[in-house]
Amino acid sequence: EGVGPQEYTALKLKVKTWADKAGEIINGLKLEGANFYLVPATLRPETMYGQTCCFVGPKINYGVFKVNDNDYFVITNRAARNMAYQGVFAKEGNIEQVAEIQGADLVGTLVNAPLSIHKEGVRVLPMETVLPTKGTGVVTSVPSDSPDDYATIMDLAKKAEYYGIQKEWAELEIPAIINTPSYGDKCAEFLVKKLKISSPKDTKQLEEAKELAYKEGFYQGTMVIGEFKGEKVETAKPKVRKQLIEAEEAFVYSE
Ligand code: A2H
Numbered sequence: 001e002g003v004g005p006q007e008y009t010a011l012k013l014k015v016k017t018w019a020d021k022a023g024e025i026i027n028g029l030k031l032e033g034a035n036f037y038l039v040p041a042t043l044r045p046e047t048m049y050g051q052t053c054c055f056v057g058p059k060i061n062y063g064v065f066k067v068n069d070n071d072y073f074v075i076t077n078r079a080a081r082n083m084a085y086q087g088v089f090a091k092e093g094n095i096e097q098v099a100e101i102q103g104a105d106l107v108g109t110l111v112n113a114p115l116s117i118h119k120e121g122v123r124v125l126p127m128e129t130v131l132p133t134k135g136t137g138v139v140t141s142v143p144s145d146s147p148d149d150y151a152t153i154m155d156l157a158k159k160a161e162y163y164g165i166q167k168e169w170a171e172l173e174i175p176a177i178i179n180t181p182s183y184g185d186k187c188a189e190f191l192v193k194k195l196k197i198s199s200p201k202d203t204k205q206l207e208e209a210k211e212l213a214y215k216e217g218f219y220q221g222t223m224v225i226g227e228f229k230g231e232k233v234e235t236a237k238p239k240v241r242k243q244l245i246e247a248e249e250a251f252v253y254s255e
Pocket of ligand 1: 006041042043044047129130131132133134135136137138139140141142145146147149210
C-alpha cells in the first residue's frame with residue numbers, strides 16, 4: 001500500500017434473488033430483464049473456488065450503476081467514479097446511477113460466485129470492518145485463506161440473531177484451496193486459532209495473521225483444487241485471473 005496503484009481483480013457476482021428491501025428498490029426501477037452484479041475487488045483471484053459469502057458494510061451506501069444496456073453494478077460511488085475512467089462502463093467518463101441501497105438492505109441477497117464450489121450461490125452478509133474508501137466496498141469472503149473473512153463468519157454464525165441473518169448463511173462448507181508447509185490446508189483457520197483471535201475486532205492480531213497468511217500462501221502455497229491443482233500459487237494466480245477475465249466474470253480494477 002502507498003506505493004503506486006493497486007491492481008485488483010473485480011469479480012462479477014450476479015444477483016439471483018434480492019433481499020426484501022433491496023428487491024423493493026430494484027423492482028421500482030422497472031428494468032425488466034436487466035442483470036445486476038455485486039462486484040468485490042480482490043487481490044487473491046486464485047482463491048475464488050473457496051467463496052462462501054459476499055460482505056458489504058451494513059452502514060455503507062451503495063449505488064446501482066448502469067454499465068451497459070443490460071448490466072448494472074452495485075458498488076460504492078467512489079469505485080464507480082474510478083471505473084468510469086478505466087473503460088468499464090459503455091460511455092467513457094460517464095456515470096449513470098439508477099438507485100442507492102444501504103448495505104444493511106442488501107444482506108440476505110443470493111448471488112452467484114464465479115468458480116465457487118457453492119454453485120447454488122452464496123449470501124450477502126454484513127462485515128463491520130469493510131472500508132468504504134478501498135476497492136469497491138464489496139468483499140468476497142474466502143474463509144479458508146483470509147483471516148479477516150474467517151473471523152467474521154465465525155462471529156456471524158455465533159451471533160446470527162443479533163445480525164439478523166440465518167445462521168446457515170454463514171456456515172457454508174469451507175473447502176481447502178491452498179496447502180502450505182507451515183499452516184496446512186486452511187491457513188486462515190490455523191492462524192486465527194494460533195494467534196487466539198476471537199473476534200473481527202482483534203485488529204492487531206488480524207494484521208499479523210494476514211501478513212503471515214499472505215507470505216506463506218504466495219511463496220510456499222500449492223493449489224489443492226481447481227484446474228491448476230498441484231501448481232504453485234505464484235504460477236496459478238495469473239492463470240486463474242486470466243480465465244475469469246476471459247469468461248467475462250471479472251475485470252481489472254485499479255486505484
Ligand atoms: B482479499 P489491500 Cl483469500 N474493506 O480477497 C476491507 N477489505 C477489503 C476491501 C474493503 N473495502 N476491499 C477489499 N478488501 C480485502 C480475498 C483475500 C483477500 C484472501 C486473503 C487475503 C486478502 C478474499 N477476501 O486480503 O489493503 C480483499 O480481500 C488481505 C489484505 O488493498 C482484498 O483481497 O491490500 C484485500 O482486502 C485488499 O486489501
